[in-house]
Structure formats: C-alpha cells, structure tokens
Amino acid sequence: MQNYEFNPDKNEFIANYQKLKSGKNMSEYYGVSVRKIYSYAQKINYRNTLKKDISWKPQDKEEFIKLYNQLKSSTLMAEHYRVSKKTILKYAKSIGFRNEYRNSLTKEEVNYVLESYHLKKAITISKELGVSKSLITKTWRINNLSGKTCRRYYINEDYFFNIDTKDKAYFLGIIASDGCVYYQQNPNKLKMLSFQFNIKDREIIDSFLYYTEAEYKPIIKNKYISLQINSDKIVNDLEKYNIVQRKTWIYVPYFIDNQLMWHYLRGYFDGDGSIYLCGKVNPSNWIISICGNECTMHAFQNFLRTHGIESYVRLDNRKEKYKYDFYNLIIRKNSEKIKFIQMLYHDSENLRLNRKYLKCVEFLKLYNERHPN
Template sequence: MKRWTKEEELYLKDNYYILSPQEIANHLERTRKSVIFKAHEMGVSKDERWSEEEIQKLKENYSTHSFKELMEILPGRNRNAIQLKASKLGITERKNVFDFRFFKNIDTEEKAYWLGFFYADGFVLDSSNSYSRNYEAGIKLYKGDYKHLKKFNKSINGNLQVTFETRICSFNGKPQESCNIRCYSKEMVHDLESHGCVQNKTFIIEVPDIDANLMHHFIRGFFDGDGCICTDSSTKKTIAINFCSASLKMLEQMRTILYNAGICSYITDEKGRSTYRLYIRGVQNADRMWNYMFEDATIYLDRKLEKKNRLYEEYNLAQRLLRLSEMAG
C-alpha cells in the first residue's frame, strides 16, 4: 500500500466532514476502506459531536470573527467543520470581519508598509461630529492592482470584498476603472488618525513617529502608492526614483531620513500643480535607495518591482554597478 502524502492527509482532514469516504477515495484514487482507516488513525471522525459550549461559542462569534479566529476559539475544528455546523444551525449571515486594531501599534513590517500605503493612496472618513457617525478607512487603486488590495485583506485577516467601479474622468471625459476596499471601523479610523493618517490629509501629512527600524518599510509603502522608478535619461541609460506629495514638510522629513541613510535627494516645486517631488538620481544613488526600501521586504506592489527588474536588465545595471564598485574599491 502506497504511503499517504502530506497533501493527501490535509485533503482528508479538510473534507472528511463534508464528503463521503467514497468521494474522498475517488478523488485520492484510494479505496474506501483505506480512507476510513486513515481517518481513524488521524483521529478524524464524522461522529465528533459538538458540545453545547462549542455551539454557543459558534453562535456568538460566527458573524463577527474570521475563520482563523474561529479556529482558535474552537480548537480542533477546521474551517469546513465550522462552515458545515453553522449551516446546519441556520447561521448563514457573516458580516465583514477583519482586525479592527491592525494599526493600533506599528510594530511589524506589514503594519509599517500599509501605513505608508495609506498615507499615499488610502483615505479615512470620520463623521463622529455629524449625525451619521460614519467611520470608514479604505484604499482606491487602478483596476489592474486589485491583487494588491487582496494582500491588504490578507494582512488584516479579513473577509472583505474588493469592489470595482467605472467613472468618467473629469480631465479627459474617458471611462476610468478602479478597485476599492473599505473597512467600516471606528477603531481602525482612530488608530490611523493617531499615526497622522487623518481625513483630508493631502496637504498636511508628516512622517509618523514609528520605530526607526521599520521606517524603510513605511517609505516603501509610500513609494508603492505615490512613488515611481523610471528611466532618468534614455541617452545615459540611467534610472531615477521619485516621490510626489502635496505636503512639502513630508518630503523634507523624508529627505533627512534618506540623507542619514547615505542617500542623496532633492525636492522640486511642480509649479501650477500644488505638489512637490522628491528625486533620487544617479545610478548608484538610486540603487542604494532601492536596496534601502526593499531590505527584508516581503510585501510590495508587484508591478513596481517588475518594472525595476526590467529596467535593470534593459540597462545592464547590475554589471555597471559592479564595475563602479570595483573602480571605487
């Protein structure tokens, strides 16, 4: 008899509550008898009755907690078992759930990154002083970046939906497609506000007071929202990195942080646009900036990393940087 693989064991565990032994056997190309024997060996049984305490916990928490949280509240119950039991009990409504206090303490890469991204492309609505008392935090992006919103949903351990909409652009009259994710939470709004990400933030944002060891993750998040890596000169085949913001103070603070990290930059006033731009130019300087932002990075906007890799390959930058390093050394 062939050995059971980890993948087969996981499939058995996840489906034993909702499929018959014969259906599992057919999928795994095994006998019904071997499936029942393996289930017994693993301690998986359809006769695992729910206690009254478990049922009560399920009723109290199903609509307000993620499945990951429910599996912690109900040890030994996997997602399929929880869904099946909820269905049998007639508990079908699941509200949008996520980690409301994700931004309470900025103490991880993910939190620093998404705070930076919110500074660039996020928004908060705080209507606490109005009759409606609406609290909303969200991100709106170009339609093609919808997978990035799914990354955010995963980071906050949520079950939120990414929605799409089409509007007519006021500048050129053409249809403009976008994707959105919205979190309705007083706690999340107030936590974002406590870190400087406030309503109508465009002209007044400043670099937040977070752990210096996490600052490069924050800046990477801000870059993925309001930054760009591009060709600096088609003749010299060099690259540049820049950030755009309506807050001059924000860019000045960033410039100081980068200077202390050995990265040179300068700021220009984009006349007539009410915005400023922070530039990092020079192939070695821009490469140093990229490496600073992406040190120990596990979360980023895929298309910007892909663009960087494409430019490096097109301009043979890895070899050029190596030669420059050898000449300097």
C-alpha cells in the same frame, strides 16, 4: 452542460418537473441547458398537461397559516413547501389569508434599526421586530443609510493599534499616500477608511485583506478597485499616526522604528512613488521620484540622508491646478538609486507592488550590464 439530443422518457420527465418545479432545477438534474428543458416540455405539450393537474394544497391548512405568520415571507414558504412563490400566494388568497405587517415602528425600534445598520441584515431585523424587510430598508433610506442591507464585515480592528510588524508599517505607508479616512454623513457618524487603486494593482488590496483577516469585498468600477472599511477603532488608531481627514496638505510622516520605517516608505512609494526612464536607455536616465506635500518630501529627504542617500526636492510641474502645490523628491545619481532600491526592498517579499519592483530590477540589470565588475 452536456451537448446531445435530449429525449428522456415522457412520463418520467413530467413526474420530475412536477417534483422539481423549475426549468433550472430540471437543467441541473438532467445535465442539459434550460433551453432544452423548455423545448422538450413544449414538444410534449407539457403546459397543457399542467392545466389538468389538481391545484396544490398543503396537507394542513392551519399549519400553513401558522408557518406563514412565523416566516412572513412567500419566498421562504415556497422553499419550505418546494413549490413556486406564485403557488403559495395563490393558495393563501384562496383561503382568505393575508400576510399583514405592521406599517410603522416605535421610536425605540427606529433607534434599534439605525444602530443595527452596520451590524445586521435587514431580513434579520425584520424577523426580530415582526415587520417587513422593506420597512427596515425604508427606515435606513430616509435616514440617509442606503445601499446594501448589511454593512458589517469582520476585520481585525486592533491591527493598527501598534505598528510593530513590517506588514503593519507597509500598509501604514500605503494609507498615508493613497488612503483617506472620513466620518460618514449619517446619524451614527461612523468612521471609514477608504483607498483606491488601478485594477492592475489589485494585489495591494488582496494583501491588505489577507493581513487584516478582513471579510470585506473590494468594489470594482471601470478600471479601478477600491476598499471601504467601516471601523471607528481602526480610524482612531490611524489618527495616532497622523492619518486624519483631508490629510493631503497637512500630513506629516510618523517616524516609527528605524527598520520598520523602510517598510513604511516602501508602502508610500507603492502608493505615490515611481521609477521611470527619461530619455535614451541609459542607467543615468532612470529617475526615482516620490510625490506629496512639501513637509512630507523634506521629512523623507532627511530620513534618506541619515542612511547616506542624497536626494533633492522640487516643485511638481503637473498641469492640474490644486489649492496648494505638490512636491517631488528626486533621486538621480546611480549610486544613490542603487542604495535606495537595496534598502527599500530588503525583506520585502509579499509586501511590495511587483509592477514597481520589476522596474527597479530592470534598472539594476541595465546598470550591471553597463558597469560590469
């Protein structure tokens, strides 16, 4: 908005205000703040001028009634006639018109409304059935379907049907470590994929949305960002790779193509792995660790061994107590850490968490400084 003394022609201002109808529209038209619009209107006593205006009336009363019966919305009527919603309601009252909706649905209509919860907006369904939007949302709410009025967003639902690319393998690893699937408690029992990260790791979710061509919007709350995908097809495909409900303690890695397995492992590492310095600044004090259930850690240990990388598995000593124990896969030797990093990040551009990748680069730089050729 421009910041200057606002002093337009009075008659032109009044004519524009009567045409544009709102301070916001006037603000955009004149390129000044809404506050300046209101201040100038008060300065020229524009409110008193309005009281002398003849009340608004449409040119055709019958057309007004016919259109209102079609649109079923004072808001849409206001947009059509370019007047305020209050003006529409006032005129409707003056001619004795009542915009009435049915206050109930047939059994078949209720079933249709419930089936359409994840597919259509409430306003769309209300127009189809000739009822109010509030009746649609009320029907959803009493059937434990509450929240947004539209739940269906596009995503490539065949994405996980076959893990045949490095991006699919990477995100399978992400979901195996930090994701979960479950059946929602509603009449349709729709399945959902969900995962959550610290907001600083948003790049993972943005990358997932890109590769799956998804139109879903991430949910940001406090310091976390999460994504919830409603799709029976995706969840059913993930179950083929041992991604099931309450998988934390029962998950067993699904071994895919040997080359793609490293992309999968990098995804798991970005979810539940870490590289950190323990003690003085020395390459030997850097530790690579992956966390999970005991079966998963031993499976990863065996996989690394086939690639000449030695590691060991130990009980996790976290203070929080769970029903079952967590375990850590640890890599301590410098030579093993170097091989692991080289294999893990080979051909990984655009499919890695840069925060952890830079930590690995920091370790390699320190090692090369301490051990020049």
